[in-house]
Amino acid sequence: xxxxxxxxxxxxxxxxxxxxxxxxxxxxxxxNRKYNCFNVISEDLALELSEAxxxxxxxxxxxxxxxxxxxxxxxNVESRAGSLILKDYKPPFNATIIQKLxxxxxxxxxxxxxxxxxxxxxxxxxxxxxxNPFDLDTxxxxxxxxxxxxxxxTKNPHASISESTGGSIANPSSFCGVASLTPTYGLVSRYxxxxxxxxxxxxxxxxKTTQEINPILDIIxxxxxxxxxxxxxxxxxxxxxxxxxxxxxxxxxxNKEIKDLILSNIKxxxxxxxxxxxxxxxxxxxxxAMSEASTNLAKYxxxxxxxxxxxxxxxxxxxxxxxxxxxxxxxxxxxILGTFARMSGFRDAYYLKAMKVRTLLINEYKKxxxxxxxxxxxxxxxxxxxxxxxxxLTPLQNYQxxxxxxxxxxxxxxxxxxxxxxxxxxPVGTMLISNHLDEEKLLNFGEQIExxx
Amino acid sequence: MKIxxxxxxxxxxxxxxxxxxxxxxxxLPQLKEILAAFEEIQKAPTKNIEPSFQPLEIKNITRExxxxxxxxxxxVLKNTKHKSNGYFKGPKAL
Numbered sequence: 305x306x307x308x309x310x311x312x313x314x315x316x317x318x319x320x321x322x323x324x325x326x327x328x329x330x331x332x333x334x335x336n337r338k339y340n341c342f343n344v345i346s347e348d349l350a351l352e353l354s355e356a357x358x359x360x361x362x363x364x365x366x367x368x369x370x371x372x373x374x375x376x377x378x379x380n381v382e383s384r385a386g387s388l389i390l391k392d393y394k395p396p397f398n399a400t401i402i403q404k405l406x407x408x409x410x411x412x413x414x415x416x417x418x419x420x421x422x423x424x425x426x427x428x429x430x431x432x433x434x435x436n437p438f439d440l441d442t443x444x445x446x447x448x449x450x451x452x453x454x455x456x457x458t459k460n461p462h463a464s465i466s467e468s469t470g471g472s473i474a475n476p477s478s479f480c481g482v483a484s485l486t487p488t489y490g491l492v493s494r495y496x497x498x499x500x501x502x503x504x505x506x507x508x509x510x511x512k513t514t515q516e517i518n519p520i521l522d523i524i525x526x527x528x529x530x531x532x533x534x535x536x537x538x539x540x541x542x543x544x545x546x547x548x549x550x551x552x553x554x555x556x557x558x559n560k561e562i563k564d565l566i567l568s569n570i571k572x573x574x575x576x577x578x579x580x581x582x583x584x585x586x587x588x589x590x591x592x593a594m595s596e597a598s599t600n601l602a603k604y605x606x607x608x609x610x611x612x613x614x615x616x617x618x619x620x621x622x623x624x625x626x627x628x629x630x631x632x633x634x635x636x637x638x639x640i641l642g643t644f645a646r647m648s649g650f651r652d653a654y655y656l657k658a659m660k661v662r663t664l665l666i667n668e669y670k671k672x673x674x675x676x677x678x679x680x681x682x683x684x685x686x687x688x689x690x691x692x693x694x695x696x697l698t699p700l701q702n703y704q705x706x707x708x709x710x711x712x713x714x715x716x717x718x719x720x721x722x723x724x725x726x727x728x729x730x731p732v733g734t735m736l737i738s739n740h741l742d743e744e745k746l747l748n749f750g751e752q753i754e755x756x757x
Numbered sequence: 758m759k760i761x762x763x764x765x766x767x768x769x770x771x772x773x774x775x776x777x778x779x780x781x782x783x784x785l786p787q788l789k790e791i792l793a794a795f796e797e798i799q800k801a802p803t804k805n806i807e808p809s810f811q812p813l814e815i816k817n818i819t820r821e822x823x824x825x826x827x828x829x830x831x832x833v834l835k836n837t838k839h840k841s842n843g844y845f846k847g848p849k850a851l
Contacts, residue, residue: 641788
């Protein structure tokens with residue numbers, strides 16, 4: 305049952321909220337044993353919220369179960385962004401979007417598994433690795449792997465709130481065969497997000513089908529005075545899609561089956577070339593993301609929250625010991641690279657240069673949107689890989705898997721991944737990209753081309 | 758750009774990380790490969806191009822300087838083992 309129908313039935317009194325919530329909690333526990341999609345199932349909170357809603361159901365999402373990526377703070381529920389350095393951290397506050405969802409009657413059911421701090425494209429850089437719904441030896445994609453996995457598997461009405469820095473929503477939704485929206489940068493408040501890279505992070509939505517995204521987006525979008533980067537302008541209401549184009553370079557991938565499947569599903573398109581994005585988006589993205597990440601991770605030192613050790617030695621010894629003990633390898637690697645790119649002597653050549661190249665890439669997209677409403681690309685250049693294949697990749701090869709998703713993320717452009725059918729047993733996603741604040745066009749067009757068979 | 762073990766160790770010290778010798782040995786070829794790929798951006802034509810520190814233009818906003826609600830001292834200290842008399846207790850400064 306799609307979310308809209310469930311909400312209508314709840315309103316009419318045809319469905320018991322408590323029964324639905326109990327059913328999804330049971331389901332989550334069973335699935336979690338096999339698929340590792342949750343770091344925490346917040347049973348007490350879910351039951352408490354469903355009690356209140358059953359007694360006095362109110363709000364635009366009354367009774368809707370929602371799972372939350374681990375990196376978004378939920379009051380008194382362990383929120384550790386997939387990292388051991390935040391083990392046992394129970395935020396004393398709700399992220400703005402969590403409060404908004406609860407105020408509208410949503411039921412928070414748990415925290416979904418992810419790469420540590422979002423550092424990865426396969427959800428393997430963490431202690432709780434989610435497994436692909438279509439093959440247990442295969443990755444869900446990442447970093448929002450747990451969100452996509454559960455969204456695909458659940459038989460109950462449900463949405464998942466996830467987060468993208470360089471493709472962490474689109475990538476797993478493609479690998480798990482679900483719909484998703486990564487909104488315009490700044491459209492959704494990030495107050496209470498355990499941040500990765502501030503000029504890139506965006507909170508978004510995953511659901512089984514594209515048509516279910518809008519009711520959730522309506523609630524979480526909007527200016528928040530607690531997040532100075534949140535936008536005061538609203539998204540455009542015009543949803544008419546007149547002209548579309550496929551991105552030439554994005555279809556120069558090796559996997560012909562992915563290419564053919566996506567192209568067989570669309571018609572009346574032009575072809576546009578974005579050569580600067582092809583050449584520069586990966587290094588530009590990683591320099592910016594790692595630079596910002598290395599400063600964000602400076603706050604984890606075992607003093608105010610999260611994992612710690614006995615207070616021994618001076619500041620430097622104590623902080624270094626805690627950080628070395630609890631950060632996983634990919635975090636250490638990114639801290640080293642990010643710190644390097646910001647060091648005196650190198651800052652202009654890497655960090656500042658990357659920020660300038662980002663302007664070039666944004667301009668290239670903006671020029672394309674003067675002519676086209678939507679640009680089209682495969683979401684991922686490959687089918688979901690097996691864990692044994694991922695283990696053989698070097699870190700650079702890992703980063704290069706993000707080739708198609710980092711562009712729109714760098715430019716803060718909204719994008720959806722739309723389920724497009726299967727190759728063998730694995731799903732394929734089509735990525736639609738629009739101009740800033742044109743989410744309505746994306747969702748409208750996404751609904752038209754969606755194919756879940 | 759020449760990256761060697763000493764540079765990695767220096768960066769690690771700056772970033773408050775103690776890397777083991779085996780971590781340094783593992784990272785060295787990986788970082789060399791990654792930085793060589795990052796070099797690509799040096800070729801991008803950015804003369805007279807302004808940096809985009811945010812993807813969209815964002816204006817500074819201010820609010821009235823009024824006291825609002827905030828977390829209590831108890832809530833703020835709830836997540837640490839290191840506290841004393843209502844304060845965080847830190848390691849020695851010297």
